[in-house]
Amino acid sequence: MRDNTATTLYWPGWKQSASIGVLALTLAACGGTRENDEAVLSQGSLDLAIQQLTDATIVAGADRMATEVETLNSHITSFCNAPDAAGLSQLQGQWRTLAAAWQQLLPYNFGPLNDDLVFPPYQYIDSYRPRGRDYTETVRTEIDGWLDSDDTLNTEYFASRTFNRVGLLALEITLFETAADQGTDATAVLGEFSSQSRKCELLAGLGGALALRTDSVRDGWSATYQDTGTSYREQFLSGELDDGSTPLVTLLTSVQSYLDYLQQRDVVSNVAQISASDSFDSWTLMTSAIDSIEGLLAGTSEEQVSLFELMTAGGNSTAVATVQANLQQARDAIDSRDATSFNAAAATLDGNFKRDIPDSLDVSLGINFSDGD
């Protein structure tokens, strides 16, 4: 007998201990490329599809997220050396790019993004995700305090702050409005950076702390995960998930949870409010999310064996058409800026991920999960 991951926790007055057994892992041999165009619904083809979508959508998404944060931090360094309007504009643009990249990764909120039940990494990137609470005022108050304090505002300082003080929201507030009166005029924002060096320290510290999180997520997916010596990608694809779930079930329930979040928290009406402009707003982010989910289902290249193909091969082309129609409904709602319709489409897609898609792929999400009492 051996002991597995122990998570014993005492609350309040935390003492958390975790010993992590080394997992013996094998990477499932899934084959590299498709050898013919005729998809067949089988465990082998499903494994191949999961491998390809994992690489094309999730691993690539985690990599992109980390890269965009690196770019942001590079821009922060340049800007803070000599604050000017062009630099601020570039930084604000990069934050928007980063926010869009985040919505492409967030549907896959498992593994390195969500590997701690008490302190999940994702919430340090996006404080709105856990419960849909708007911490804007909290962050504003904190920024006032930080600017007035003698604390050293560096990466280490912000890495130890609570989740609702850091991440994308804190960067958005710092970059897009003045601390003095929450004005969003770029000239006033620039003026504050020019006149208060601590605001640049704050910006750099927040950016550095965010990079710690996104680097960890990228490394967890691609390099080594929780000191196991193997990547989460390998563990995920080999089905060695510690909670006993299978890769496809983990994937489907994660996307379903994200779609539930979008409509339950009315995300489109609440995120990216300060950074909104003529060419960017929360609808831009929703487009990114729908792009990502459609890519997951339909594939992102012709070489990919897609879940849609496998659903069709299993005789479920009607279900594919239904999901495609619902994706289009979401896009139509985005085009018309109709939050009610968008949330309705997200709810319908949520149902697709609960029933139509797993049924079409002959996957059970679990009888207790789906209809417990």
Next chain:
Amino acid sequence: MREKTMKHREATRPGNRLSRRQLLQLSGASALGLVAWGSGLAAAASRPGKGVSGEIWFSAQGRDASEYSLSWLTDGKQPVTAASGFRGHGAASDPVNPRRLVMFARRPGWHGLWVDVTDPDRIQTFEAAPGCFMHGHGCFSADGQWVFSTESEIESGVGKVVVRDSQTLAVERVFDSGGIGPHDLALMPNGQHLVVANGGLLTHPDTGRKVLNLDSMRSTLSYLDIESGQMVEELTLPYPKASIRHLDVAPNGTVAVATQLQREAMRHDDLVPLAALHQPGSSRLMELQGPEPLLARFNDYMGSVRINPATGLAGFTSPRGNLAGFWDIHSGELAGYHAFFDVCGLTVSADQQRFVLSNSAGEIRQLDARTLTEHTGLRQRFNGLHWDNHLFTIRLPG
């Protein structure tokens, strides 16, 4: 007791859930309404005969009508299934003769199943009380003479506790449960009171599991005198949409309850504690707290609860969160947690040294009851079995 031993009835083995009328047609109803049929599934399973002994874990099991059964493992091995023809939910064992098990149909349910684990070919079904449907749980009296089950009057929706003679399974008495939608119930250590989780949810068999009173629902924890049927105490939670659904009782009378939140009837997204304790002498339910991210992972839903008397820890499972959480019943403090896909079944090993968890993939995991560390070497998977919501333990003497 009237019973029949009917083996090899493949031709009449139900392929779908049977209606009460079909059951009666199949078996020829007795005056007591007892029916029985043999099971090809049961007959095909390995069969420990008389003299079976050891620790037995039992649970409703099966993913569809062809699989529905009461199933058990003896010393973690030898899965045995007694086909039921209906989806079971909760179950109970006779405290005097623990080999005698009863399983209750999932709501809206019409049947119960009686089986002797030492002679699993002898099974019996019984029906919901006249004019009632079952909610899925029941328990025995301390002397093993009576079986109590939670049911509801079909037309009025009034919650009932139905009392059956455990030998004949005939309905002897019916009294009010103290609320709408009674679900789990248990006998208190004094042997005189029942504690009932009235979920507060009004349903009608004509509309299946659809909740008909979300706006006005009222969930209560009710203590009832088993002799008079009178309510002796009633408690509520401060969250009106938290449906108290499952419970367990410690030897000192502490009651742990698990709730399921009716979020669609709420106008906010605030996190609501899902677990609570009623400690002896207290006039209120103590909500069990924890860090918000962890509580959020339970997804507004706890499906099962079990107290380990030896360690004073209560476990709560959430298949919707793929998570089990454990709290100290004396201090109310969170003690730990364990992630496990679609986990719902939860019991305590006979020696009380382990929590045992089951899921719908046929898997079993065991956690040290003090440290909550998993003994991974004891992991088991029974392909083809699908454990339903609740898991129970008995020990049969050698």
